Amino acid sequence: MKVHAFLWVILLSGFLYADQAEYLFEQGVEAYQQGDYGRAIEQFESVLQHGKESVALYYNLGNAYFKTGAIGKSILNYERAHTLSPHDDDISYNLQIARLRVVDKIAGPESDFFYRLWITVKSTFSIHLLSIVTPLIFGFMILLFILYLLIKTRLIRATLKWTLIPVTVTLVLFAALFAVQLNADIHDEYGIIITEKVSITSAPYETSTEVFALHEGVKVKIIDRSGDYVRLRLTDGKDGWAPADAVALI
Amino acid sequence: MKTWVYNFILFLSSVLVAQPLTVSTTVDRTELAVNQQLVFTIQLSGEAAQKVGQPDLPDMGGFLSFLGSGGTSQNISFVNGKMSVTKSFTFYYLAVKEGTFTIPPVQVEHQNTPYRSKAIQLTITKSSTPRQGTTTSQSQGTTNSGDLFIRTQISKKKVYQGEPILLTYQIYSAVSVSGYSITKLPETTGFWVEELETPQQPQVRQEVINGRPFVTADVRKIIAFATSPGEKTIGPIVLQCEVREQSRSRNRDIFDSFFDDGFFGRTVRRSVSSNPIDIEVMPLPTQNRPEGFSGAVGEYNLEASVDKTEVDTDEAITLKITISGIGNIRLLPKPKVIIPADFEQYEPKETERINRKDNTISGSKTFEYVLVPRFPGTQRIKPVTFSFFNPKTRQYETLTSPETVIQVAKGQEQFVRPGGSGLSKEEVRYVGRDIRFIKLQSDRFQPLGYRFYNSFPFLAILIVPLLLLGIAFLYKNHVDKLTGNEAYARSRKANAMAMRRLSRAKSLLHIDTQKEFYGEVSNALAGFAADKLNKSKAGLLSDELESEFKRHHIDSELTSDYFSLIRECDYRRFAPTGVTQEVMEQSYKQAKNVIIKLEKEF
Numbered sequence: 001m002k003v004h005a006f007l008w009v010i011l012l013s014g015f016l017y018a019d020q021a022e023y024l025f026e027q028g029v030e031a032y033q034q035g036d037y038g039r040a041i042e043q044f045e046s047v048l049q050h051g052k053e054s055v056a057l058y059y060n061l062g063n064a065y066f067k068t069g070a071i072g073k074s075i076l077n078y079e080r081a082h083t084l085s086p087h088d089d090d091i092s093y094n095l096q097i098a099r100l101r102v103v104d105k106i107a108g109p110e111s112d113f114f115y116r117l118w119i120t121v122k123s124t125f126s127i128h129l130l131s132i133v134t135p136l137i138f139g140f141m142i143l144l145f146i147l148y149l150l151i152k153t154r155l156i157r158a159t160l161k162w163t164l165i166p167v168t169v170t171l172v173l174f175a176a177l178f179a180v181q182l183n184a185d186i187h188d189e190y191g192i193i194i195t196e197k198v199s200i201t202s203a204p205y206e207t208s209t210e211v212f213a214l215h216e217g218v219k220v221k222i223i224d225r226s227g228d229y230v231r232l233r234l235t236d237g238k239d240g241w242a243p244a245d246a247v248a249l250i
Numbered sequence: 251m252k253t254w255v256y257n258f259i260l261f262l263s264s265v266l267v268a269q270p271l272t273v274s275t276t277v278d279r280t281e282l283a284v285n286q287q288l289v290f291t292i293q294l295s296g297e298a299a300q301k302v303g304q305p306d307l308p309d310m311g312g313f314l315s316f317l318g319s320g321g322t323s324q325n326i327s328f329v330n331g332k333m334s335v336t337k338s339f340t341f342y343y344l345a346v347k348e349g350t351f352t353i354p355p356v357q358v359e360h361q362n363t364p365y366r367s368k369a370i371q372l373t374i375t376k377s378s379t380p381r382q383g384t385t386t387s388q389s390q391g392t393t394n395s396g397d398l399f400i401r402t403q404i405s406k407k408k409v410y411q412g413e414p415i416l417l418t419y420q421i422y423s424a425v426s427v428s429g430y431s432i433t434k435l436p437e438t439t440g441f442w443v444e445e446l447e448t449p450q451q452p453q454v455r456q457e458v459i460n461g462r463p464f465v466t467a468d469v470r471k472i473i474a475f476a477t478s479p480g481e482k483t484i485g486p487i488v489l490q491c492e493v494r495e496q497s498r499s500r501n502r503d504i505f506d507s508f509f510d511d512g513f514f515g516r517t518v519r520r521s522v523s524s525n526p527i528d529i530e531v532m533p534l535p536t537q538n539r540p541e542g543f544s545g546a547v548g549e550y551n552l553e554a555s556v557d558k559t560e561v562d563t564d565e566a567i568t569l570k571i572t573i574s575g576i577g578n579i580r581l582l583p584k585p586k587v588i589i590p591a592d593f594e595q596y597e598p599k600e601t602e603r604i605n606r607k608d609n610t611i612s613g614s615k616t617f618e619y620v621l622v623p624r625f626p627g628t629q630r631i632k633p634v635t636f637s638f639f640n641p642k643t644r645q646y647e648t649l650t651s652p653e654t655v656i657q658v659a660k661g662q663e664q665f666v667r668p669g670g671s672g673l674s675k676e677e678v679r680y681v682g683r684d685i686r687f688i689k690l691q692s693d694r695f696q697p698l699g700y701r702f703y704n705s706f707p708f709l710a711i712l713i714v715p716l717l718l719l720g721i722a723f724l725y726k727n728h729v730d731k732l733t734g735n736e737a738y739a740r741s742r743k744a745n746a747m748a749m750r751r752l753s754r755a756k757s758l759l760h761i762d763t764q765k766e767f768y769g770e771v772s773n774a775l776a777g778f779a780a781d782k783l784n785k786s787k788a789g790l791l792s793d794e795l796e797s798e799f800k801r802h803h804i805d806s807e808l809t810s811d812y813f814s815l816i817r818e819c820d821y822r823r824f825a826p827t828g829v830t831q832e833v834m835e836q837s838y839k840q841a842k843n844v845i846i847k848l849e850k851e852f
Contacts (some may be wrong), residue, residue, distance in 0.1 A: 142715035
């Protein structure tokens, strides 16, 4: 009986939390519509503090920060929304506009045909899509195999056999892509510069020489950490150390 | 004609399709004598000139020796929104060997395309006059002529590398000299020479040497800077003088007497030469050498200033650094300037002002840096430092300018920056547009950092099919048993089983274990048939077996061999008499043969 009651509490609190997130989100939307972007940011951020996230939440938060001129945080939230939902047109559009406000123009890597193809493949088959589709193909393949085992009719068996081959090949391809994306999702860390200007130094301490400077909104890859410093790499290959609080992880 | 037209078209096209980079080289003269200086200039022009660094100098093949760099100059202009840059590098050389020589083309690479200049033909002649046969034994150079000689005055004979040496060539004459010309300049290998200004009309003074009155004048004054340490020699200077001589003959022709009387005299050309001078050049001390020292010797002052300290972003400011003083101004190195990364900076413009009066080389060199702040805020340009060696105090000195603080205010928003990277076509589409409106409804809220691949459903999608597969296998096995597919499996494994039994029998092939041996052989034979026929071995009677063999159309001879062998085995198993090792081996071979043959029959 006691256990029962305890379960109920957990369930209820779960509902309450979901409800509360919904409520705070609506409050934020209302504030935004009234032009009170500061309060909108507060409301949206409190949803995150409740441990909940959603695509729309990050997108709206990006908008609110954009309106207050905080380009770094705006891009940060658009990027988060973009990772969760890579094919949302609104997110890509606003992200483009926000990126225009970034002062540093950093050249991307040399892009040949195969590189662009790879980028397209990576963005089309996101980790979210792959983590659903790959097990489904796997299940389908097993199902076909089970049928093959059990059915005796020669014609059906032959058909199943010839269907199994392409399905298996597809599965291998998806599994490989999934492995790559999974590895990137777990190990690769990206961040956005959120302070107006940050000096990038050659070593992780204050007295080291400045190599170059970065400004709000630049997307960087985080490749190392040491104390209160993180080591960054830009798309054009430059790297250096920056104080950890100047960079927010996507 | 055709080639002409072709060339013309080529020329036109090269003008119309502006090359990103043109490299050209020039010299101040193409004919010169040994020991004369040559100014060699490399000019880069075109859009890409800004991006390439200093080109490598061509190999001068022993004809010319490098004296020093005269610095770079840069000219940037914007025409129709396009930037054009002309950059030139000046170098000084000394001719050291006579002959005809071609300066090879200078090559500059830009985006993997080489750009070359044209080669230049040089003719280096011998020093204009051969050395005169003057005896040069005295240390401070008087010619033997007695009445006409050159004396060289030198300020110092032991100097530091880069320290100025003043050399004054004075002509002394007890005869009347109407004019002179320098036929050979002193050889100054290993020195950088700057000529001092001398008055157009030589100032003539009177001097008495050894009781004899002489007229003297400065012929030439130079300042020499040694470029490397060691024992060096400055060669002699050779002058050709026009000397008027009084004629002693009274018997003259009327024209002679007209031109050659006491008023005009007779003009004779005489060469005079000075003595070579040895100079000891000491290297600069290594002790206390400052970190940023780059070779300047002399006495200098440093000044650094900016034209404005309050600017808007994208508005240019000029940082002017002036080094002035006494020393080899032309070869002054660039001072070390650290410019914050927030400034866009261009190569500095260098200008020199050189004063050749008062027996010294003095002047100033100015470096003008154009800086364009890109971001608002307080920017600090760290102090500029400049180190030099002062030969008077024999100490290194370091000059430091104060730190410059510049307040940068946010200027008008600018999307396209000159020289900087502009926007891509794709980005231009978004200029001036506002962001899209927020989403009024949220999608499903999920826990922070939720990933489907970490969730239970993901695992379930993977595991459930595997479970189903396991169940399917079990089910199939069950069905197979029911439909007698087990018989097929047994029959397929019969041979392998029999062979395994036989090999076990082989290990028992010994008199002491004959009982066990025959047991195994019999087992192998009986088991083989039982497996093939999917029957129980124990319940298999020989009559039943024989009829089964017949049903499978087994060769009758093989059948009888098989049965006689089984009988023999059973007999020997229970009546172990008269058995030898050979008999056992014989039985083993027979059993094996029968099984191999039977395998083919079934």
